Amino acid sequence: MTDMIVQPLHAPPPRLVRPSAGIFALYVGVGAFFLFSLYGSNLSPAKLIDGLPNMLRLVGEMFPPSLERLQSVGGAMLETFQMAFAGTVIGVILSVPLAILAARSLTPHISLYYAARWLIALFRTVPDLVWALFFVVTVGLGPFAGMLTLVVDAIGFCGRFFAEAMEEADKGPQEALSALGAGRSEIVFSAVLPSAMPSMINSALFTLEKATRASVVLGLVGAGGIGIELKVAMDLFQYDQAATIIIGVFLLVLIVERVSSILRKLILK
Amino acid sequence: MSLAPAARLVESAIDVTAPARPGAVAASIASVATGTDLDIAGLCKSFDRDRPILSNVSLRVPQGQSVALVGSNGTGKSTLLRCCLRLIEPDSGAITILGRQVHALGRARLRRLRAEVGFVFQRHNLVAQLSVLSNVLHGAQARHSGPRVWYQALAPRPLREEAMHCLELVGLADFAARRADCLSGGQSQRVAIARTLMQRPRLMFADEPVASLDPNAGEEVMELFADLIRRQNLTLVFTSHHIDHALRFGDRVVALRKGGIALDAAARALDAPTLRQIYD
Numbered sequence: 001m002t003d004m005i006v007q008p009l010h011a012p013p014p015r016l017v018r019p020s021a022g023i024f025a026l027y028v029g030v031g032a033f034f035l036f037s038l039y040g041s042n043l044s045p046a047k048l049i050d051g052l053p054n055m056l057r058l059v060g061e062m063f064p065p066s067l068e069r070l071q072s073v074g075g076a077m078l079e080t081f082q083m084a085f086a087g088t089v090i091g092v093i094l095s096v097p098l099a100i101l102a103a104r105s106l107t108p109h110i111s112l113y114y115a116a117r118w119l120i121a122l123f124r125t126v127p128d129l130v131w132a133l134f135f136v137v138t139v140g141l142g143p144f145a146g147m148l149t150l151v152v153d154a155i156g157f158c159g160r161f162f163a164e165a166m167e168e169a170d171k172g173p174q175e176a177l178s179a180l181g182a183g184r185s186e187i188v189f190s191a192v193l194p195s196a197m198p199s200m201i202n203s204a205l206f207t208l209e210k211a212t213r214a215s216v217v218l219g220l221v222g223a224g225g226i227g228i229e230l231k232v233a234m235d236l237f238q239y240d241q242a243a244t245i246i247i248g249v250f251l252l253v254l255i256v257e258r259v260s261s262i263l264r265k266l267i268l269k
Numbered sequence: 270m271s272l273a274p275a276a277r278l279v280e281s282a283i284d285v286t287a288p289a290r291p292g293a294v295a296a297s298i299a300s301v302a303t304g305t306d307l308d309i310a311g312l313c314k315s316f317d318r319d320r321p322i323l324s325n326v327s328l329r330v331p332q333g334q335s336v337a338l339v340g341s342n343g344t345g346k347s348t349l350l351r352c353c354l355r356l357i358e359p360d361s362g363a364i365t366i367l368g369r370q371v372h373a374l375g376r377a378r379l380r381r382l383r384a385e386v387g388f389v390f391q392r393h394n395l396v397a398q399l400s401v402l403s404n405v406l407h408g409a410q411a412r413h414s415g416p417r418v419w420y421q422a423l424a425p426r427p428l429r430e431e432a433m434h435c436l437e438l439v440g441l442a443d444f445a446a447r448r449a450d451c452l453s454g455g456q457s458q459r460v461a462i463a464r465t466l467m468q469r470p471r472l473m474f475a476d477e478p479v480a481s482l483d484p485n486a487g488e489e490v491m492e493l494f495a496d497l498i499r500r501q502n503l504t505l506v507f508t509s510h511h512i513d514h515a516l517r518f519g520d521r522v523v524a525l526r527k528g529g530i531a532l533d534a535a536a537r538a539l540d541a542p543t544l545r546q547i548y549d
Contacts (some may be wrong), residue, residue, distance in 0.1 A: 036416055094465040172394035176461070180409035180468050181384030190407050261522045 059065040062243035069241060077248050079143050082227035083218070085149045085210050091154020091211075092204045096193075099162030106166060106188055118158070124156030128214050130225040136196060143224025150211045150218075157210065161203040162196070169195035171265060173213070201267050205260040212256045271538055302369060306332045306472050306504040307353065312362035323347050324330055324528035326362070326502060335498065335505040337519030337536065339512070344525040346508035347391075350474045353506075354383055367471060384411035387470030387503075389494070390404030391477040393461040399443065401460050404449050405432040408467025416489035435463040438497060462494055466501075473498060475507035479514070487511075512544050 019027070040145070101116035102109050131152050135145035173191040192199075219227020233242040239260060297315045307330040314442050315321035322345040330336050338346045351357040353364055355371060364371040369382055402421040409418045409428050414424045421432070439459040444452065452460065458478060465473065469541045478485035478494060490512075494546040495518040498505045510516050516536050524532035532547060 004367070010506075102272055107423060170397070171394045172390070172392050175356065175396035176390060177407060178467070179383055179386075179388040179390075180411045181380040181382070182407070183380065183414050184270060186407075186414060186418065188412045189416070190399075190410065191396050191401075196395050197398060 020223045058239060061237075061239040062127050062246075064240065066238070066240035066242035067244065069229075070244065072228070073241075073245055073248055074137045076226040077252055078221075078226075080215045080249075081212060081252060082217075083143045083146045083225055083255075084150060084208065084215040087150025087215075088154050088204070088208045090147075090208065091151040091160050094159035095155050095162050096153070096265060098159045098187060099166060102159060102163040103166040103192075106184070106192065108184070116163075120156055120159035120163070122156075123152045128218065129221055132218045132221045136222050139194060141222040141224075146215060146218040146223035146225055150247055150262055151217060152205045153214060155210060157207050158200075158203055163197035165196035165203070166192050168199075198267070202264060205264050209257050209260050211251070212253055216253075296509060305329050305365075306334075306367055307506065308363075308365040309349075309353070310363045310365075312349065312352060312364065313360045314345070315359065315360060316351055321528050323352070323359075323525075324529075324532060326525075328533075330504060330522060330531065332504050333502055335518060335520045336507070337515035337522045338506060338508040338525060339510070339515050339522060339544065339547060340531075341526035343483070345528060345548070346525055347476050349525070350388070350476050350506065350508065352387060353474065354388065355379060373430075375526035384468065385471045387468050389458075389461055389465055389473070389475040389478045390506075391480045393451075393454075393457040393481075395449040395457055395460055395464075397448070398443065399449060401428070401436065401449055401452070402432055402445040404460055404464045405435050405445075408432075408435070408464040411468040411470075419501050432463075432467055435466045436514060439463045440494060453486070454482050457488050458482060458486075458490050459493065462490075462497065466497065470503065472504045477481040477507065477508050477510065480510065498522050512541050515544065516541065 038264060082201045095138060098116050101112045103118055107113040107116070128149055131149040132145060136150045139145050139148065169192045173195065174187050177187045177191050216227050216230075217230070219225040220231050222228065226249060230242060230245045230249075233239070233245060273424075281518065307328070307498060309328040310328060311325050312326040313321060316324040322343075326345075326349065328336075340346055340348065350355060352359040353366060355374075362372075366382060367385055368532070369378070370380065371379070374382060396407070401423060406421050406424050406428060409424075409431070412430070417425055417428065421429060431440060433445060434513070436445055439462055441456060441459055441463065444456065446459075449457065449460065458481075462478075475494065479491050480489060491514055495505075507518070516539060519536045522532065522534055522536050522539055522544065523530055524544070526532075526547060532544075
């Protein structure tokens with residue numbers, strides 16, 4: 001069969017649209033800043049190539065991983081997950097009332113809306129390690145400081161996403177309850193929260209995954225968990241023990257992500 | 270069609286305040302003493318300054334009467350119903366419902382008034398993630414507050430039993446434990462009606478209650494709804510695009526056109542071809 005040749009009356013539009021002067025300037029600006037950032041980061045392929053033998057030596061010394069302190073590593077691993085789980089649960093619970101205040105359609109007063117939004121933004125934007133240092137100074141070294149850090153981290157993350165889920169909740173049931181004279185709390189608990197719940201569960205499970213990863217690092221500043229074990233092993237050049245810890249962390253995060261994914265499918269189906 | 274024939278119909282409206290159905294006669298006599306259930310005077314509403322949706326609309330509905338509001342899309346039928354409960358704030362005009370001036374009510378009193386007025390929406394507006402029984406129970410939020418009326422699991426026995434009775438009235442008692450998002454459109458609308466019955470309303474508004482349903486389900490739901498209204502002798506104002514429904518289920522038909530009332534007549538004095546002209 002031969003291809004049919006047709007001649008349309010109108011020419012097709014151009015394949016590419018010429019950017020406006022402003023957009024073109026933006027592209028150039030972003031490109032220039034990227035090059036400036038590479039310069040600021042001391043980008044050096046030569047150093048990377050020179051460092052490859054060191055990397056290979058390090059990896060060589062890590063294997064086979066040492067099982068000498070397996071029990072102590074296992075204990076620290078459990079403590080890490082306990083911090084993550086407790087911190088997430090408490091953070092998620094505290095996020096709910098804060099998110100109600102931070103949802104524009106539900107907040108009782110605009111000043112409370114801004115106060116809640118600012119608090120959530122503060123919790124979210126200050127990095128974990130800074131909060132960990134703050135709590136180590138406040139309550140001392142150990143997992144309690146780590147748990148408090150993860151509570152703050154969970155509020156920063158969940159507070160924002162819970163508020164957005166509540167604002168986007170189906171307005172129909174809310175209007176129906178409002179039309180029959182229901183009060184604000186009735187509308188929130190009977191219509192808004194159930195409608196937003198799938199999205200909130202999703203956010204809570206992501207928070208648990210995030211907290212598990214974060215809890216590993218918190219030990220580096222003395223806020224409990226496996227991080228301190230890893231730091232000691234690296235400082236004492238016990239790379240085989242460090243390898244055991246890294247594999248343990250990898251498995252822990254993997255298991256939490258897998259279980260979280262299964263739960264998400266079960267709950268949200 | 271020009272507006273003139275419709276205007277003539279307004280003039281020739283036959284005793285529009287007299288209830289047509291026998292059950293409402295007693296209520297009509299009572300309404301002489303209690304006044305009208307709904308009295309709208311000079312209602313104006315516009316979303317766009319140049320194009321008013323409702324312009325100086327006045328309507329009086331005696332107790333026990335069923336009024337069908339008809340008219341093309343965008344003529345303000347839904348807006349009128351929503352203005353009555355201030356789900357949309359009217360621009361001007363006076364609305365009196367069950368003897369209370371709606372525009373003058375504060376937040377708490379407005380809530381108390383809304384509690385006495387049932388509203389069935391075009392979309393059923395159920396909480397999809399909750400059970401059918403919880404959704405029906407929400408109707409009791411008109412009278413109660415707190416966790417006992419949030420979810421059926423927290424509700425006291427009398428409220429659960431009342432909710433089950435309302436489900437029985439709409440023929441869905443077997444569906445009480447199901448999630449609302451597992452129901453068909455017709456079943457969902459019946460649950461919405463049960464929720465409204467749970468409210469124990471004195472006056473009922475329905476905004477195209479069967480518009481989202483297929484013809485058979487729509488017929489079934491409308492029959493059931495009208496029957497429940499009739500048995501409880503409630504005043505009903507409903508909007509509909511079904512001429513047949515307007516004539517069968519309304520004692521009185523009010524047609525809106527170009528922001529005003531173009532026709533106001535007793536349903537028994539109208540026929541389908543005459544009413545259809547309002548859409549021309």
